[in-house]
Amino acid sequence: MAINVNEVYKTALLILNKEQRGYVTPNEFNKIATQVQLQMFENYAEELNQQLRIPQADADYSDRVMNTDEKLSVFKEIDKPYYNTDHYELPGWIDPSTGTSPTGNTDTFYRLGAIVYNGLNGKQLEAQRLQRFDFYNIQNSPLTASTTSFPSYLYESDKIYISPSTINGQYNAFPVYNNISVSYLRKPKNCRWGYSEGSLGQYIYDSTTYGASLINTGTGTLTSSISTNPTNKNAAVTTGVNQSATSGSGTGIEVTITTIGSPGSATVTSVSVTDAGSGYVSGDTITFSGASFGGGVGDDLTITLTVANFNANSTYGSTDIELHVSEQTDFIIKLLFYFGVIINDPNIIQAAVQESRADEINEKS
Numbered sequence: 208m209a210i211n212v213n214e215v216y217k218t219a220l221l222i223l224n225k226e227q228r229g230y231v232t233p234n235e236f237n238k239i240a241t242q243v244q245l246q247m248f249e250n251y252a253e254e255l256n257q258q259l260r261i262p263q264a265d266a267d268y269s270d271r272v273m274n275t276d277e278k279l280s281v282f283k284e285i286d287k288p289y290y291n292t293d294h295y296e297l298p299g300w301i302d303p304s305t306g307t308s309p310t311g312n313t314d315t316f317y318r319l320g321a322i323v324y325n326g327l328n329g330k331q332l333e334a335q336r337l338q339r340f341d342f343y344n345i346q347n348s349p350l351t352a353s354t355t356s357f358p359s360y361l362y363e364s365d366k367i368y369i370s371p372s373t374i375n376g377q378y379n380a381f382p383v384y385n386n387i388s389v390s391y392l393r394k395p396k397n398c399r400w401g402y403s404e405g406s407l408g409q410y411i412y413d414s415t416t417y418g419a420s421l422i423n424t425g426t427g428t429l430t431s432s433i434s435t436n437p438t439n440k441n442a443a444v445t446t447g448v449n450q451s452a453t454s455g456s457g458t459g460i461e462v463t464i465t466t467i468g469s470p471g472s473a474t475v476t477s478v479s480v481t482d483a484g485s486g487y488v489s490g491d492t493i494t495f496s497g498a499s500f501g502g503g504v505g506d507d508l509t510i511t512l513t514v515a516n517f518n519a520n521s522t523y524g525s526t527d528i529e530l531h532v533s534e535q536t537d538f539i540i541k542l543l544f545y546f547g548v549i550i551n552d553p554n555i556i557q558a559a560v561q562e563s564r565a566d567e568i569n570e571k572s
Contacts, residue, residue: 209254209281210528210535213412214401215240219542221423231546233400233410238400239545243538244528248395251279252318260445264300274326278531283320285390286312288367295367304505317364322367324358324374334358334369346370371476401518401525403428415483417524422460422483422516425523429478431463435509437497451484453509459484464500464508474509476571489514 216236223231231239247386255275280489288295289309299314301307335357337345342361345351353370361368367389369375374386401413403425415424450460466473470531487493489512497506499564518524530538 208352208532209531210532210538212240212398212400212525212527213414215528215535215539215542218539219546222539223368223546224542232272233402237397237399238524240400240528243541243545244395244398244530246541247538248282249373249532251275258442274533278534279392280524280533281318281529282387282392282395283390284314284393285388286310286314288387288389289502290387293372293375295375295387295389297367298391299363299393312552316365317394317395318392319362320392322358322360322369324355324369325386325388326355326374332356332358333367335358336360336362339526342368342370356476395529396526398528399524399526401523403523413523413525415524417526418483419517421485421490421518421524422480422487422512423518423521423523424480424483426479427477428480429516430476430512432510433475433478433508434492434511434552435494435507437506437508448495449482450493450495450499452487452491453494455486455488457484457491457493460487460493462495466493466500478508478510485557487512487517489517 216233220231224295230468233459254273258271259277261271284298287310288298289300290296295543298310299308299312299316300310302309302519322333322336324332326332332355337359339361342359346353347518348550354493355371355374358374359370361370369387401415401417401419402410403423405411411425415421415426448460448464449461451460459474459482460480461484463477463479463481464475465479467476468474493510493512495508495553497508514520528538
C-alpha cells in the first residue's frame, strides 16, 4: 500500500506553516519528495544486507529481515526480456528507432536480480552470473562449458549474454521469447502532487492518477481548446456527454458542457472532462453534436486537442509515494530536512536530522 501524496504534502505544510516558517510550492515538493523516495529506496538493499547478519526475532511482525523485504517487494518485478540479435535487452528497454518498448514494458530498470531459463519439461533453472574472463574461458572445456542444465550469463553495458547460445530465442515468435525470464527491481515512479489553479490562484489537488498520455480531468480543462463554438438553442449544463475522436483513434472521453445565454443564442463557456477515455493524442479533433447537449443541426462543438491538454505537459494528475505505508513518518521527517534547506531554517534541519538519526539507530541496533 502506497503513501498518499496529498496527505504527506498537507502534513508537511501544516508543520511549516504552524510557526509561519515558510511555504514550499507543489513543484518544489514534487522534486524533493522524489529525491527522498529514491534515497530511502536505495537504503533498503543495504538495510537488508545488514539485518541478514544480525540474529532476528521470529515473532510475528518483528522480523526485520522480513519487514525490509516486504518494503522491497513493491518494486520486485519479473518479465520476459527482448532478444536483440545476439543478446537480451533489459526489461523496459526502449528501441531508439521507434521510441517505444518492443515488449510494452514501461518500467525504469533499477537493479538486476536473477536470470531464469525456462527449460524443457517445465524446469526452471537459474543461470549463473559470470565475469567476462570466466564467461568466455569456461566454454573451452567440455567439463565446465555452459549447458542447458547449467546455463550462465554475462551482464555488461546493460546487455545480457546467455550461454549456451542454443537456448536463445526458443519456443516463441518475434519479438518476445519466453524461455528466459528476468527478475529485477524497478525504479520508483516520481512523486507528483497534481493540481489545478482556482479562480483566486489557489492550488487545488487533483486526485486523478497521473498518466503522461491522459487528458486532463477537471473543471474547464478543454475550454481553451474549443475550435468551433456553436450558437446553442439552450442555455444549460449538460453532463455525461460521451464522444470518440473525430480524427484519431481515441475513445471514451466524457465531458460536462456549460452554456450561457438565452435559448437560441447561448454559447459554450466551459468544457470539463469527467472521464479522460484513452488513445487520444495532440492534434485529434473531438466533435460533440449539438443534439447531444441541447442544440440542433449545425450547433456542433469541436475540440482540437493540444499538448497542454495532457498530463505530461500540465500540472494535472498525481502519483502517490510508492514506499511502504509504514515509512510515512520517516519520509516526512526526511522531507522536512530538505524543506529546511529551501527556506533556510537551521532549526528545522537540526530537528529533522536528530529525529532521523534516532530512527536509524533504533532500526539497526
